[in-house]
Every structure is written in C-alpha cells, then in structure tokens.
Amino acid sequence: MGKKKGNNIPEQGGATEAKAAPPVKLIEIAANLTDGMFQGCYHGKQAHPPDLQAVLSRAWEAGVEKIIITGGSLEESRAALALAETDNRLYCTIGVHPTRCSEFDASGDPQQHLQSLLKLAEDGKAKGKVVAVGECGLDYDRLVFCPKEVQQKYFELQFDLAEATQLPMFLHMRAAADDFLEILKRNESRFVGGVVHSFTGACEERDAILAVPKLSIGINGCSLKTEDNLKAMAGIPPSRLMLETDSPYCDVRPTHAGHKFVGSKWAARKKEAHSGDAMVKGRNEPCAIRQVLEVVCGYRQVENVEEFARIVHDNTSSLFFPARQ
Template sequence: MLRTTMANLRKFIDIGANLTDPMYQGVYNGSQKHEPDLHRVLERSWSNNISKIIITAGNIEQSKKALELAKTDDRLFSTVGCHPTRCSEFEESGDPESYLKSLTDLASENKDKIVAIGEMGLDYDRLQFCPKDTQKKYFEMQLSMCSTLNLPMFLHCRNASEDFVQILRKHKGKLTNGVVHSFDGNPEDANSILQMGLSIGINGCSLKTEDNLFAVTTIPLDRLMIETDCPWCEVRPTHAAAQHIITSFPSVKKEKWQPDHLVKGRNEPCNIVQILEILARVRDEEEEYLCNQIYKNTMKLFFPHEL
C-alpha cells in the first residue's frame, strides 16, 4: 500500500516524445494497421503520473505539427528546430536564412507552447541522410537562435562527440542552457557535456549495455533528466537494463490492436516509469527521491516561470 501511495505522488515530465509520428495514427511503414489512437496513448500518460510532455520536432514541418498538437492540451509543449539528419532541408529550401527565420518566428510567436530549440546537433551514425559538413554548418546556424529566443537547447549527438563539443565550446558565450537527449556515450563523453553546464537525458537507447549502465551512474543527480523518445527507444528484453524493470504494461502486436493495450515495439510516454526504475537500481538511489529530483531539474530548465 505504501508503494502505491508514494507512486501516486510522483510526477514525470517526458522531455522527448515524437507524438507526431504516423505510428500514433495507426500507420506503420505507410500501411494502416489500426485506428488512430494518440488520444488513448495520452490517456495512459496522464493516468500514469505524467504531468507534461514535450513533443520533439525534426524540421519546420514537424515543428508546426508539434505546435498544433501541443495547443490541444495544457500539458503538451513542443520544440522548434531541424534534426541533424534533415539539415539538407536548409539548402533544399533555396534560402537557408529564410528557413532559419521560419523556425525563429514560429518560436517567438508561440512562447507559451514552444519551450526549447531543437532537436539539433550532429548524427554521424546516419550520414546517408545528411553529410557531416552540412550538419555542422546548420547546427551552428541554429545555435544563433539561442540569443534571439532565449530558450533552452534540446540537443542530439550520435557518434559525433568531438565535433559536437567543439562547436558548442566555440559558441559558448552566446548559448542558453540545455540538455543532450538520448545520451548513449561513455563517462568521458558525459563529462564533456557536463563541463559545459548541460544536462543529460536518458531513455531506453541509453541503457543497452553494461557500459551504458555504468556511464549513467557518473551523471550528477542535479543534471539528470528522463524521456522515452517514443515511439522509438523502448527498453528491449535484450538490453542490459531490462532486468531492472519492475513495471510493465500489457501489449499486443499492431495487427491485433486493442484500445487498452500498448502496441509491441511502439514506445509510449507511460513507459518512462521503467527508465526511473532502472536508474534507481543501477545508481543505488531511492526511487521516489530520484523521481522528485529529476522532476525539479526538468522544471528548472524548461518551465522556470512555474517554479
């Protein structure tokens, strides 16, 4: 009974959820498998102690869609930015400065809902979508929005730690605070991020190996945030972290969709409790205290006016 009571006092903020993804409309790889169920996904979120969700955007089109969705609920917020794998869009638009202005204007006109600049950064794991030089050029260009908008940064780094840190250090004096989400690096990578005053976001992709689990123990508690990055980055049974999960929700294959079940292989915000459970065990910290501190960290970065 005590555990249930304490659990009900928890408050989570999912700092990274791709809720505009077609999977939440029942569409997988272009094929309709079940009815749209985003409203049910959100109902499960709210009934499992999630108080806010930040919908992440990967380009100007997604930024507009994320904002439109965020406006449907007081608990939903969004980001504005261009993901590193989509930075070619700056040049494809024919006018990179105009593309940047569209992002900036969207944020400046909707500051009640847009709470971060991003997702932006570098991704060298998927260079087939956008070459390194293009990623670096438009990562730097997007960083100019920090001084204009005075919003925190929502950052992405995949297999690009050296260049990522170098660019951030180059612009350090002009940057706002921020978080490097979906962290999957080693303790040295974490330390480089922390030295710049940034926070670190953890999801299922952060917890695949024993080395990953060790790395998350090196992050100071006051710099830690959690997320799902849904519909991606679930904790899979093959992950080293899976043994530490306590809470699981019933799920079925997408072809056998049921309204009160999760879809196998499609992550949801309600699964954020699993990230907390894993962190509490590998860091040897009390679950409720950890949850409360992560919530405070997140509020301080993204919602300081509410404190």
C-alpha cells in the same frame, strides 16, 4: 553497483497492467508524438485507427505531468506546436534534426528557412507552448541522410534561434562528440542552457558534457542497453539528469542490461490486433518513462526514489519551465 534490488517504487496494480499513478511527478522531455505510428500508420501502411488520446491517457495515469513533443524539421515543428496547443500538459521544441539539415538548402533560401523557424518559435513561446530550440546537433552514425559538413553548418546556425528566443536547446549527439562540443563551446555564450538527449556515449563523453555547467543529459531505453551504458548513466548527478522515452522509439527491451530492474508493465498487442486499451508491441510510449526511472534507480541502488525523482523533476522544470518554478 548493479545488483537487482528493490527500489521502493510503489506497485502499480499488478504484474501485467500498470494503472495507478506513482507518487512522483515525471516530465517527459522527448516524445515524437507527430510520428505516424500514433496515427496507426507503420511504414506507409495503416495498421490500426489513430490512438494518440489513449497513449496520452496512459501517460497521465503513469504519473507524467508534462510532455515535450519533439520538432525535427520545419514541417514537423509546425505539427508539434499544433498538437501542443490541444492540451495544457503538452509542449514542444522547434528546430531541425541533424539528419534533416539538408532541408535548409533544399528550401532555396536557408536564411528564410531559419526565419520561418524563428517566427514559429517566437509565436509558440508567446503562447507558452514552445520550450526549447531543437532537436539539433550532430549525428555521424547516419551520414547517409545528411553530410557531416551540412550538419555542422546548420547546427551552428540554429544557435541564432537559441540566442534570439532565449530558449534552452534540445540537443542530439551521436558518434560526433568532438565536433559537437567544439561547436557548442564556440557558441556557449549564445544559449541559456540545454540537454543532450538520448545519451548513449561512454563515460568520457559523459564527463565532457558535464564539464559544460549549463548542460544536462537525457536518458531513455537506448541509454540502458549495455553494462557500459549503465555505468555511464550512473555517473550523472541527479541534478544534471533528465528522463525521456524518445517514443515511439528507444524502449527498454528484454535484451537490455537494465531490463531486470523494470517493474511497471502494460498489456500490449500486435499492431494488427491493436485496440486503444493496450499498448502496441514494439512501439514505445511516454508512460514507459516510469520504466526508465525504475532502471535508473534500480541500477544505482537508490533508496529514496521519490527524492531522486524530485531532484530530476526540478532540474527539468528549471530548464524548460523556469517561469513555473
């Protein structure tokens, strides 16, 4: 496994510019579209005009059918819902990322903070826009932002949101598999299903997640960095797999082990010279979910890419859009 091999994904209009939509439908489950980079702001400095509409246009042209915008705090969740309401192909999650869980205590009333999240989720669900609770979970790689005990407490508290709304969970697990799975299994009866997104773990962690029948695994560029990453990815059944970019982060980089399978490329410029007709170098976008599909299928030597993509699409749709099945 892993030899470079044609994966039968149709051409997209040239080696440097990908334009023609593929004959597959893709659902982007993780796009941080509220990030300042899509407003042209990098590290607090304005580098170019906002270009979110151009970003979305590239996504639709690349075959993206729907985009789920990630909510990582109460404020960001509000912004995600507001953005989702601007296009019938945009949806969002409502929740608090593990590295931001200190906001519960900082609010002065953690239960009221939870109620604010719940109201936002219920209102957004009624509008058909909120499709998951999250991003929530545990991240022990970045304890400098939030202590382990605080993360655990408020990860568990967010199962209240999942139970009350009957929405699936959009989950984050980084260097915390044992505690994550312990909390999740303790609350397994309280949520309808979920996806552990941006998976970068080993085969053992993959198998532990797959042992929970209601969980799927999300793959992006960060999931395809090393040969070990690729081996772990290859063991995920397509019926338990979802695709994402986690943009503007987690792009498939030339240094990644999976990069040799990338076929689709877009013109890109440095942010200081950016115009809306090109991508920004170093900033990932939802359109690049196509590259994730190419790496996944290329490494796994998938012969029928359209059928593989259909299975992944149907799995994703059944979790986040069950009423539309």
